[in-house]
Amino acid sequence: MVKKPAPDAARRSEKSRRAIYAAALALVGEVGYPKTTVEGIAARAGVGKQTIYRWWPSKAEVLLEAFFDLSTQAAQEAGQAPYVIPDTGDLAADLKAVLRITVHQLVDPRFEAPSRALAAEGVVNEPLGREFVTKLLEPQLQLYVDRLHAAQDAGAVRADVDPRIALELFVSPLAQRWLQRTGPITYDYTDTLVDYALHGIGPQTPPSA
Template sequence: MPDTKAAPDASRRSERSRRAIYDAALALVAENGYARTTVEGIAARAGVGKQTIYRWWPTGTRAAVLLEAFLDLATHTAEGAGGVADVDFPDTGDLAADLKTVLRATVDELTDSAFERATRALTAEGILDATLGAEFTARLLEPQLQAYIRRIEAAQAVGAVDPAVDPRIAVELFVGPLHHRWLHRTQPLTHDYADALVDHALLGLAPRR
């Protein structure tokens, strides 16, 4: 009687291994910090050989693995909860309300332990490694900034923002102070602070009479 047992699905096995590597990288950074996280440790935690990591990430660096793990986490969070990683910026017709919604989501993400240590690790490493920093910006930060820009441009089109305003600079008025406070821990990062940023910045963006 022929053996009808299905052959193992290599693609499913690879996906399980890749996700185990993502989970291991994020967990180790959260538990031990970036400096004490190694490729060997990630492989051991994920239950895979080091060669698997070197095959999928030819540079073989913990930063490359962590970057992809973080991007995956941000994407799945956005899909599940409409989070900040989602580039579909809300447009309810109320610019202040839309900005507050997104900045509050950013506060929640930056203060979430699942994100914070990984984000800080990648931010610090990106300063030292220009290639990694550029990839982090291009793959995660820039799509978010472009979503802000499109929302500002939509507000200009309906007269809610001065047409002379540079949308890129306008966006920096919102996200710049938020990330400065988070990076340097000068003050607590809260929803009230996010709301205040929007209120103050919009005073400068209002159409001139």
């Protein structure tokens, strides 16, 4: 009698985890954060409610982890390592490269609906907003700070520049345009943001004779 192989618990757990991610993101995009429940996520994912609570303490934790996972996938599909700003020695090229990954995410239909729902809820739901900033936004912003510090060390950015303020020159306009839908989100747009941030908008000073 042929013995059947034992079920692969790790593979089953990963399959359940993926189903929960997909269910959470779909629900928050369809009905919004307030109406998304652990029970609803479990039912849509085809798992028991206790399975979710065994891995996450709340729906917020589920959604934030699912969102992080989705962002990682989007970066990989764009051919880039997630949450990494390269240091090729060319600051403008490096910033443009990572902002293009962000554009890829922002225009991805899988990303847009849940991210808008979470962004809107974070404005009125302080605990969720704080968690979103702490777990997702702040680590990404710190990468910009580190890259700008490296550029200062290399002499590509003035030593008196505050990197935390400087990064807002290209990150904040992109976020505002996306949130308020004031214009298209394109590679050309983010490339221009970087050029304006690094070179200013005043007339170029001609080289001295």
